[in-house]
Structures are given as C-alpha cells and as structure tokens.
Amino acid sequence: MTGVTILGGGAFGTALAVALAEVHSRVHLWARQMPQGREMPRLPGVILPQNVTVSPEIEVFGPILAALPMSQLEGVLRAHPALAAHPIVACCKGIRPDSGLGPAGVITSVFPESAPALLTGPSFAIDIARGLPTALTLACADPALGAMLQEQLSTPRLRLYLTTDVAGAELGGALKNVIAIACGIAMGAGFGESARAALMTRGFAEMTRFAVAHGALPETLAGLSGLGDLSLTSSSEKSRNFAYGLALGRGETPDSATTTEGIATARACAARARSAGIPLPVTEATAAVLAGEISPNQALTQLLSRPLTQE
Numbered sequence: 275m276t277g278v279t280i281l282g283g284g285a286f287g288t289a290l291a292v293a294l295a296e297v298h299s300r301v302h303l304w305a306r307q308m309p310q311g312r313e314m315p316r317l318p319g320v321i322l323p324q325n326v327t328v329s330p331e332i333e334v335f336g337p338i339l340a341a342l343p344m345s346q347l348e349g350v351l352r353a354h355p356a357l358a359a360h361p362i363v364a365c366c367k368g369i370r371p372d373s374g375l376g377p378a379g380v381i382t383s384v385f386p387e388s389a390p391a392l393l394t395g396p397s398f399a400i401d402i403a404r405g406l407p408t409a410l411t412l413a414c415a416d417p418a419l420g421a422m423l424q425e426q427l428s429t430p431r432l433r434l435y436l437t438t439d440v441a442g443a444e445l446g447g448a449l450k451n452v453i454a455i456a457c458g459i460a461m462g463a464g465f466g467e468s469a470r471a472a473l474m475t476r477g478f479a480e481m482t483r484f485a486v487a488h489g490a491l492p493e494t495l496a497g498l499s500g501l502g503d504l505s506l507t508s509s510s511e512k513s514r515n516f517a518y519g520l521a522l523g524r525g526e527t528p529d530s531a532t533t534t535e536g537i538a539t540a541r542a543c544a545a546r547a548r549s550a551g552i553p554l555p556v557t558e559a560t561a562a563v564l565a566g567e568i569s570p571n572q573a574l575t576q577l578l579s580r581p582l583t584q585e
C-alpha cells in the first residue's frame with residue numbers, strides 16, 4: 275500500500291491527484307473547497323478516482339506535494355509544523371517579493387532540517403488530468419531522496435527527469451512566467467509573432483543570466499524547467515500568465531482572480547536584478563507595465579531604443 279499527500283485542491287493539485295492515483299493505492303488531497311460530486315471546482319470536468327480522498331484535514335501518506343500558490347506556501351507550512359518530518363515536494367512557481375526565496379527556499383526557511391524537492395516544468399493541469407504525456411523536472415539537492423521521489427512520483431504518462439540543481443529549476447519555473455506575461459502583452463498589443471519570438475529568446479537569455487548569477491547551471495535553464503516551460507507558457511492562451519498579458523496588451527482588464535504567479539515574480543526579480551547590476555530589460559519593462567507605470571507601447575520603445583549590442 276503506497277500513498278501521497280497533496281496540499282492544495284486547485285487545478286494543479288487536482289491534476290496531480292488524478293495522475294498519481296494511477297500508481298498509488300491512496301492519494302489524499304488537502305483542500306479548502308470540497309468536491310461537488312467527484313469534481314473539484316478549479317478543474318471542472320475531471321472526475322476524481324475513488325482512491326483519492328479530499329478533506330480539509332491533512333493526513334500524511336508518503337511524500338507531500340505542495341501544490342499551493344507561492345504566496346500561501348510559507349503560511350501553510352508554518353501552520354502545520356508536523357509536516358517537517360516528511361519529504362516535501364514544492365509544485366509552485368515563483369519568487370517571494372519580500373525575501374526573494376523560491377519554493378524550495380521557502381521550505382528550508384520554515385523547516386531548516388528538510389531537504390526540499392521541486393516538481394516543475396511544462397504541464398498544464400488539464401493535460402496531466404486527461405492523462406496526456408508530460409515530462410517534468412524533479413529537483414532535489416539530496417540525490418538519494420531525489421531518486422526515491424522520482425520513482426514514487428512518475429507514472430506511465432508522467433515522466434520525471436532528475437536534477438540536483440534546485441536553484442536552476444526554481445528560477446526557470448519562476449522567471450518563465452514573467453516572459454510569458456511579456457509575450458501575452460506583445461500579442462495583445464498587436465506587435466506580432468516575430469516580436470514574440472524575439473521576446474522569448476531574449477527573455478530566455480535573461481532567465482539564464484539571472485539564474486546563473488544565483489548559482490544555477492545553464493543546462494538546467496535549457497531543460498524542461500526553463501526553456502521547456504517557457505515554450506509552453508509563452509505560446510498558449512491556456513496559460514494564465516500569457517492570458518493576463520494578452521488582456522493587458524489589448525487594453526482590457528485582466529482577470530485578477532486567477533493564480534498569475536508572474537506578477538509578484540516580475541516585481542521581485544526586477545528589484546533584485548537592479549540592485550545586483552544584472553541587466554534584465556524585458557523583465558524590468560514587464561514589471562513596469564504590470565505596475566501601470568508605462569504602457570505596452572512605451573515598453574516597446576524602451577526595449578527597441580537600447581544601445582545595439584552583441585547577441
């Protein structure tokens with residue numbers, strides 16, 4: 275009898291529960307909102323298998339997957355100190371504006387003795403829940419724990435690649451959301467697909483520059499958790515970050531009720547890069563548009579009027 279516990283009954287927690295129910299006898303989904311019938315409100319149309327239990331009380335079976343918004347991770351861990359005794363895999367993407375910490379860093383800051391892991395990469399919740407083939411990165415600094423989690427969390431259609439580069443996986447997953455917002459803005463403002471390709475490519479250069487300056491390996495950024503997720507998120511309206519930018523670019527009011535992790539991350543990264551002297555022009559322009567300081571057209575002018583340089 276094997277099991278996993280998932281914290282967060284949103285779209286991603288629900289999708290992971292459905293996928294992992296295929297390979298575990300028991301999956302416990304800790305959620306604030308209960309299912310209607312066997313459907314969770316954030317992922318309608320997806321039926322929870324019978325071996326998934328949903329409850330507002332945390333019950334621990336095997337590793338814990340934290341599929342919560344980045345802003346909520348620290349508070350939930352602090353409220354449940356008993357979780358410190360179990361392996362915790364963060365499934366969120368972002369950087370905290372106050373501390374600059376990513377999800378694994380948040381886990382370590384709350385539970386200093388833990389060896390946190392991170393599950394990240396290109397995957398829309400609905401694709402995973404439908405059983406479509408997906409490949410993700412599992413990052414853990416402890417190779418033995420990482421290998422165990424890789425075995426426990428892989429399924430026949432959810433293929434996990436292992437790395438010990440936690441910083442690279444954290445920053446790739448966080449920064450791609452900012453570039454996805456930038457791409458959405460560009461498409462919404464009518465700048466065209468060539469402009470989007472330029473933003474993705476120069477954005478990827480920024481992601482790599484920032485991450486390497488924070489101890490990441492460039493090859494991690496070129497993998498699923500960086501380039502892979504950037505490709506998915508910057509080119510699909512299924513992405514909330516891309517959709518948010520698209521609305522902004524069109525001059526519409528974006529849906530602020532969605533979990534759009536790139537907003538806080540843009541602010542956090544732009545501020546940190548500025549104080550560290552790391553040039554991140556796309557990220558800075560995106561943060562300024564998100565803050566309402568400049569329009570998409572002003573951001574474009576700002577980017578195009580930078581001195582000509584080497585690629």
Ligand SMILES: NC(=O)C1=CN([C@@H]2O[C@H](COP(=O)(O)OP(=O)(O)OC[C@H]3O[C@@H](n4cnc5c(N)ncnc54)[C@H](O)[C@@H]3O)[C@@H](O)[C@H]2O)C=CC1
Nearest residue numbers: 283284285286287316341342343346366367397398399533
């Ligand atoms: N939806 C997707 O396709 C993917 C999402 N992710 C990441 O997963 C994380 C969660 O995103 P989603 O599940 O999509 O968001 P969501 O907006 O669908 O759901 C968030 C869930 O967290 C719950 N929640 C919020 N605060 C809470 C608290 N204090 N205590 C308990 N539960 C709380 C909400 O009730 C909601 O069910 C994000 O960091 C996101 O970037 C990663 C890959 C794919």
Ligand SMILES: O=C(CO)COP(=O)(O)O
Nearest residue numbers: 395396397398513514515
């Ligand atoms: O991270 C995701 C896909 O890998 C989901 O993207 P959004 O959070 O923009 O919807």
